[in-house]
Amino acid sequence: MTGSTSPDNDFVLAVHGGAGTILRSTMTPEREAAYHAGLRRSLEAGRAVLADGGAALDAVTAAVVELENEPVFNAGRGAVYTSAGKQEMDAAVMDGRNRAAGAVAGICGPRNPVLAARVVMERSNHVMLIGEGALAFCRAQGVAFEEPSYFFTEARWKALQDTLALRERGADDHDDSRKHGTVGAVARDRHGNLAAATSTGGMTGKAPGRVGDSPIFGAGTWADDACAISGTGHGEIFIRYAAGHEIAARLRHTGQSLEDASRIVVMDILAPADGSGGLIAVDxxxxxxxxxxCAGMYRGYVRADNVLRTAIYDEPLREFIGA
Structure with missing residues (x-):
């Protein structure tokens, strides 16, 4: 689903809450309403930045913070568990103005992993920090931390137990919500600048130490002066096919439209390679x-008209007037 282009002084923000949606057959009205409300809060947070003339980078950061704070999504509070029963989170931010980038991987502690990634970008000489080194750096920089109990949700713990039980039996229920889920945001500000941010707990039952595509620039996160991308799905495939950069390269070198390039990558390149998932993109x-x-992707976007558009499955976007 695509929106029209913006006037030169307009802005746009798109967000996603992951492509690993709950199966439509098991979705309750209450949970569906919670997902839409979470997406709207994220859109409101980012829109407020852009409406005030703020930078795309600040808008995507604010939008992802809201999604990390919402436990129904797989990032920050509510992140999934590894096979060892631990939470290991990844996050990334990228500024299309100069390709400045920062990422963290395999961490648990910072309240908002996207802010940890932002600190790496702005206060270190590196692009990515992982594990204990990343945690030590974030503490030294004053990043807000939480105890492990803050990130716990019963639903994610049960998902791990169900996944481990399925593995023990050699079974697979083909429920994408167990396999992947991520949050992300992309934006174009009033000055025409682009930015992207992505954050995730990874895959339920993943091997300890596994890192997916979310903090890998050119795979699950990308921003330059042509487009901004945030992906969600089977991270190993997004990495192998450099999904984000592939879209940017098609815009830059072939003249394809954003819609054509994005759909070709998702439908014709990733899908045949078992790359279940999706992405959000702005140019x-x-x-x-x-x-x-796949079955669905929690998603939405907003422009200067303040109409918040959100959807979960293959359906028309619902429209809400922002506050």
Whole structure:
């Protein structure tokens, strides 16, 4: 589903809460309402930054913070568990103005991993920090931390137990919500600048130490002067096919539209390679693309008209007037 391009002084923000949606057959009205409300809060947070003339980088950071704070999504509070029963989170931010980038991987402690990634970008000489080194750096920089109990949710713990039980039996229920889920945001500000941010707990039952595509620039996160991308799905495939950079390269070198490039990558390149998932994308004209090749993707976008548009499955986006 695609939005029209923006006037030169307009802005646009798109967000996602992961492509590993709950199966439609098991979705309750209450949970569905909670997902839409979480997406709207994220859109409101980022829109407020952009409406005030703020930078795309600040908008995507604010939007992802809201999604990390919402336990129904797989990032920050509510992140999934590894096979060892631990939470290991990854996050990334990238500024399209100069390709400045920062990422963290395999961490648990910072209240908002996206802010940890932002600190790496702005206060270190590195692009990515992992594990204990990342935690020590974040503490030294004054990043807010929480105890492990803050990040715990009963639903994610039960998902791990169910996944481990399925593995023990050699079974697979083909429920994408167990396999992947991520949050992300992409934006174009009033000045025409682009940025992207992505944050995730990874895959339920993943091997300890596993890092997916979210903090890998050019795979699950990308921003330059042509487009900004945040992906969600089977991270190993997004990495192997450099999904984010592939879209940017198609815009830059072939002249394809954002919609064509995004759909080709998601439907024709990732899907045949078992790359279940989707992505959100904006380009320098303000065009938006939100393709996915699985059961659904929590997603939405907002422009200067303050209409918050959100959807979960293959359905028209619902429209809400922002506050």
């Amino acid at each position: 320098k004209t303000g065009a938006v693309s939100l393709p996915f090749n």
